[in-house]
Amino acid sequence: MGSGIARNLLRAGHQLTVYNRTREKAEALVAEGARVANSPAEAVRGAEAVHTMLSDDAAVREVVFGRDGFAATMGRDAVHISHSTISTALARELAAAGHGYLSATVFGRPEAAEAKKLVVVTAGPPDQVARFRPLLDAIGRQTVVAGTEPWQANAIKLCGNFMIASMLEAFGEAYALMRKAHIDPHAFLEAMNGLFASPVYANYGAMIADEKFEPAGFALKLGLKDMRLALAAAEECSAPMPMTSVVHDRFLSAAANGQGEMDWSSIARVAARGAGL
């Protein structure tokens, strides 16, 4: 995801210094004008905006507060723009950490990031949102402002992933019934495509019907993590989400049965196993 975002920032004419643990990934951007840094701490020197795109809370924590983290080297006026899918709790912590902070979560696969087709959901102090809006518009096709507290954007991202995940589980349950009823899941999918007319349904519905879960577009273990974070946000807000709990438990069962590295759409296998398939 990160390189797509970086590429679009470069295309929009911004100066960019990049860092990745795997240095080759960073160097791939040199041809397009990026400079490569040796550490997060080094990458942010002199920057106005610091974008991060990482896999989970621990990785963000390390890059910000860790030994070579950038917390200490960021400029006084610089703002950290976090694109990662992290907990609302960490977003609040980052917002309180002493420099500017915006959450700017993104929906879309790596291809969408490359193609500047992400849906960006941001939240934070209105003046900072206004100031950095051009950066957000540069990386996606649509920018949604969720509110004035950064963690609100993270709540939307987590719930959005729940919306997709519940669709995956719904397909899983329906297909399990179809298969036990000797109905080709593709017939069901054809009807659903007629009904929902959504590329997300078409794409995932086909993956599950074809049981093609590798290579993973989005690893199931990350989906599990996101459901855990969505439920944590729900608990913070005292808003029970029983269907989210079902989806979470199904991801956990999938992980317990060795599917952590498969695509998260393989949650459908849990329903299939439950039906004796």
Added chain:
Amino acid sequence: MGSGIARNLLRAGHQLTVYNRTREKAEALVAEGARVANSPAEAVRGAEAVHTMLSDDAAVREVVFGRDGFAATMGRDAVHISHSTISTALARELAAAGHGYLSATVFGRPEAAEAKKLVVVTAGPPDQVARFRPLLDAIGRQTVVAGTEPWQANAIKLCGNFMIASMLEAFGEAYALMRKAHIDPHAFLEAMNGLFASPVYANYGAMIADEKFEPAGFALKLGLKDMRLALAAAEECSAPMPMTSVVHDRFLSAAANGQGEMDWSSIARVAARGAGL
């Protein structure tokens, strides 16, 4: 729904005799060439195909097997084409009742029926499906063949309604969190429209965000009935559907709290109440 279907059959050049308990509804079709019958038994005389579109199992049972039902008056070669959302069990019973029978369930609202935009899902003996295919193509924009057993089309219809209902519940849970988090549900919806790009999401997402549940496009008590029938099909096939159970129980809670006649999207109120809203 029935009048839209009837109108498109007339437009396709078929001769049609119509019956409705509320005679005016039937008579509204006279101007377009329909004849009106006084009873189901009378309506089917001489017909090659008998279409039914009714609200539930009991209504279908009455029209077929009841006092003025058409079971006795249907021609030997005539085929009953059932568009209603009924149980798989009743579909099997109708298929075993002695004359030809096809299930031809439909997805779409009354406006879609009028506009010949239904998605039709049919199942039955291949020769009969082939024979009556033109009738099905005349009433929708897409015809999906589910299998050779009529009840298979009913299984697809029930699971399709579950797909929509689970989306409604997902919106309900997410919006409850949004509201507790002081985020405008419309911001969440904007992101979901960017993500799913589905008219079904756009339509229901807006209804729930606006809490506009009356008048009902599809009554919640019918959604409850459909989830019950989906779970009954799941039990027949030994295919557990835990998320469907959650959705069913939420509809039941909505009905217990006086929402039976509201639109089924008002299931979202259950999540709201559960969050103390």
Added chain:
Amino acid sequence: MGSGIARNLLRAGHQLTVYNRTREKAEALVAEGARVANSPAEAVRGAEAVHTMLSDDAAVREVVFGRDGFAATMGRDAVHISHSTISTALARELAAAGHGYLSATVFGRPEAAEAKKLVVVTAGPPDQVARFRPLLDAIGRQTVVAGTEPWQANAIKLCGNFMIASMLEAFGEAYALMRKAHIDPHAFLEAMNGLFASPVYANYGAMIADEKFEPAGFALKLGLKDMRLALAAAEECSAPMPMTSVVHDRFLSAAANGQGEMDWSSIARVAARGAGL
């Protein structure tokens, strides 16, 4: 169950004519004073009270309304006392069938029936409950009067079985965690016995810890049936029971995985499989 009940009625000094599809089971009671009939219809002639103890709705329906059923041969003043675990809907149907009817459901295993240790839950018109109370007291150690409508006793029986079943599922989930945590389930059971001090916990807790599910004391497929009937009663009364739904779906998964004839405590295997065990 039936023979234990019959034996205690004989011991209490009542005259008894017995019928069982498997004639030897009936004849085993001759030595204790019972007469054997060739059909349900014959068995009830001249009887004041007609006890039935059968496995499900279909069996009760057959014995009452079937070809050799007793509906037609029961005396005008006779009362049908149904001990079976049947649906509330069938109880209402039996109560409306034209002769006296009491539901008198029972909790306890066959050994408890033999030992006159059943818990009997009855409901029906107060005068009939009073009249036949001695028969109920003769077969159990405790008689609970649930209300004046027979089906109310069936609602209690179904919910009582749910209470046990939810305990089984709770053990299943806890033991799965124990095993993944390298804790001996017997240590957990020891603590639970200290805590609950209930023979039901001790008994089932040990069966599940030992994974000894055969022979079945109570077949899982019957537990599944009872959860279905409990949920049907819940729907009739508009009282959502989400935990009951979870238990139902777990039994269904167990049945789909070949455990229908095992003891219902084998529901614990569903949690184990879900955890990758």
Added chain:
Amino acid sequence: MGSGIARNLLRAGHQLTVYNRTREKAEALVAEGARVANSPAEAVRGAEAVHTMLSDDAAVREVVFGRDGFAATMGRDAVHISHSTISTALARELAAAGHGYLSATVFGRPEAAEAKKLVVVTAGPPDQVARFRPLLDAIGRQTVVAGTEPWQANAIKLCGNFMIASMLEAFGEAYALMRKAHIDPHAFLEAMNGLFASPVYANYGAMIADEKFEPAGFALKLGLKDMRLALAAAEECSAPMPMTSVVHDRFLSAAANGQGEMDWSSIARVAARGAGL
């Protein structure tokens, strides 16, 4: 809870220094031979064993690692014996904190603690369990050894609380049905007492039937916390617990509706509200 435990340690002849944030609570034990300390740090000086009984992770963390915490003042050979219901994660952290550590969780209400009737579940290195076993036997009627890793005792405690909580929810669902069916919940309870013969069922079943939720014996917000910790343990072990999730979400709904300080048995109100009661 703490004072009952302290009293039984004194009765068994042990020397005891006590600390409580509310000094009067500590001083109440002086008459029985306890000395009172001004801080946790002071309380542990010279002690062989340090018992803690606190409400949650944060409180334990404060008392151990906080400003006046005892981590720095504990003797080299001293062992921390934690009776609190805390997360398995914190138990692991405490075990790794540099001095001896045993988890010794307890089941029972304050009255049971006073009466030396607790069920104690301990885990830790076998030599330390053996060394401190007399202290554990002094405070309860039964000591269960869960394993060699302290957190295993916490896993048992959390799952034990889930066993109770799932019983509470089961009563709640059953009673809601009873009330909608015009059956007195006490009739259902009478049958359950006949069936389970457990004081826990008798006690909680009556509280819920009488809807007597204040004053709280155990606050609902603590029950919610325990279900969260049980689910966290389940996730650590990859052992999905879907019924636990239901119970968790019901507690969360209760808390969202203002029941956090009521007894946890008031979870039954969630089922009642869901049924429109």
